[in-house]
Amino acid sequence: MRNWWPLVAVCLGAFMLLVDVTIVVVALPVLGPDLGASFTDLQWVVDAYAVALAALLMVTGTLADRFGRRRAYLAGLTVFAMASLACGLAPNAAVLNAARVVQGVGAAAMFASTMALLQLAYRGRDRAIAFGVWGAVTGAAAATGPILGGLLTEHLSWRAIFLVNLPISVAAAVLAVGVLAESRDPAARRIDVPGAVGFTAGAATLTYGLIRAGTHGWTATGTLAWFAAAAVALAAFVVVERRRRHPMLDLGLLRRASFVGVLVAAALVSAAAFGYTVYTSLWLQTTLDLGAVGAGLALLPMSGAAFVTSAVTARRLVGADPRLTVCVGLVLVGVGALTQSPLSAGSSWPSVLPGLLLAGVGVGVILPNLSAAAMAAAPVERSGMAAAALNTARQLGFALGVAALGTVFAHRLAPDPLTDRAATAAALSEALLAAGCVGLAGAGVVALLMRGGTTHPGAPAPRHRAPDAPGRSGHPLTDAR
CATH class of the missing domain: 1.10.287 (Helix Hairpins)
Known part of the structure; x- marks a missing residue:
């Protein structure tokens, strides 16, 4: 068992930071009235964290390479824990959202160092097992976020969804100090x-x-x-x-249409599949009176379907054309959102169940292939930078999806209150319709961009150097499945 303590230390932090992306979704209808938060404030509770995490992944990866991966992980844990405490004690929405930004900074430092820490801790078959477990844990984080948020909010308080991070952070930090080895990149790039x-x-x-x-x-x-x-x-x-x-992002990568296609796909799947869940949760709780736990359970089918589909298809799709799998996944995500969109005043939670399942299957088809497609589309010496850009696109896509779909939702809802069943259903319906169109249009755009530009995910990446950036090395960064 001692051999697996480094994996436990890394997985504790990764699970916690990824859960915090979605755990707040079901708490919004409760914390909003408690803090006197506006609709805009509630959007920022989600987006402040996601934007900070997305924007700082690449630079914190460079910091980790330069000053030490374990040091970066511990610093991230400390910042994350203190910001979680501030979130849990926040007296108003402004303080909460400011603390969420700081939380995102800590999460970025943790997330950017996890892959390198596992890479150093394990070799051979153990490394393959460690990465497999890590992937399962990150997938489970997305699936359990709404449920954990619902249980803590309904049976304790919305503040508990942040305060629960404190003992987990302490346990992860103690383990990290005791079992993780330090490593640096002697040729690390300068901080951009x-x-x-x-x-x-x-x-x-x-x-x-x-x-x-x-x-x-x-x-x-x-x-x-x-x-x-x-x-x-x-x-x-x-x-x-x-x-x-020594740029944070080598713009030469963006001259590769296939790589741009992977980034677009990563952003759009996050926006089209998860951007509307905030507003679905509001509908479930404020108009259907399901409560936080009920809303979490109602949203579970999508993340559960994504987790199961990813586990079942990951090996079976090795060698498949990444353009085909990514585009099919985006189509399923789009159709899933459109299937949920015919809502009315008489609709109940089973109305969205088939569409959530379909969108979840689409997500499960896409995600195992995105990282392989990104690696195949980028030069081997840019693999770390490519992984960082991919994760950034995913998190930023989620943040922009919440913001853009919130604009549709708010415009249709105004001036009616959230408790008006017909108005809220109509507002959510339009947001879902917009998400569905984004998914379907995105599939077409990605099909054009990725045309003939990548090798199969199971094939080795071409070993060539970027002509405009000789000698530079990207930093290793994990990729959430």
Whole structure:
């Protein structure tokens, strides 16, 4: 058993940080009135964490390589635990959302170092087993988040969903100090501070603009100003990355249509499959009176179907054309959302069950193939950077999906309250319709981008170097299944 303690230490942190992406979904209808939070505040409870996690994954990976993977993991655990305490004690929505940002910073440091820690701790068959267990744990995190959130919220308090992180963080830190070895990359790249600032500013302002559009309108001066700020920040990021000797993201990768297709697929599956679950939870609890546990159980079929499908098909799809599996998965996600969309005042939770199952199957088909497709589409010396970009796209896609679909939901709902069954059902229906269209349109876009540009996931990646970036090395970063 002693041999597996490093795996336990890493999996505790990974499970905790991934659960916190979705655990708050079922708590929103309870914490909202308790803190006097607006609809926009509730969106930020989800997105503040997701944006910080997405924006900082690549830069924290570089920090981990440079200063030590175990040190980065422990620092991330400490920051995450303290921010969780602040979340649990938050007196208002502003403090809660600020603490969620800090939580995301800690989560990024943890997430960026897990793969390298397991890589160092195990060899041969043990390494394969460790990565398999880690993948199962990360998949289980997505499946159990809403259920854990429902149980803690309904039987204790919404604050418990954050405070429960404290003993888990302590246990993970004690284990990490005792069983994890330290490692660094002697050739680690320099930290790309300007690139990190530009990308973070672009992601945050774009998300804020989308959320603001839901309450103030798309053509409002303030909304357009935030979109303009996002455009400027992202343009600055591109300019900076083109001139940096050691960029956070080698823009040469984006000249590979197949790699861009993988990133687009990662973002769209997160947006189309999970972006509407926040509003489904609001409908389940505020209009159907299911309670937090009931909402968690009602949402379980999608994550459960994704977990089972991923486990069953992962080996069977080795060697399959990644373009086919990713596009089929996106179609299933889109059709699943569309299947849920015909809602009315008389609809109940079984109305969304078939669509949730179908979307879950689509997610389970896509996710095991995305990392392999990304590795096949990128040069071998850029594998760490490619994995970081993939994870960033997934988390950012979720954040933008929550924001964009929230705009649709809020626009259709206003000025009716959430307790109006007909109005809430109609608002959720339009959000689901939009998500379905995103999934189906995304399948077409990805099919064009990935056309002939990747090898099969089971085939070895081509060993060639990026012509415009000789000698640089990407940092190892885990990929959530």
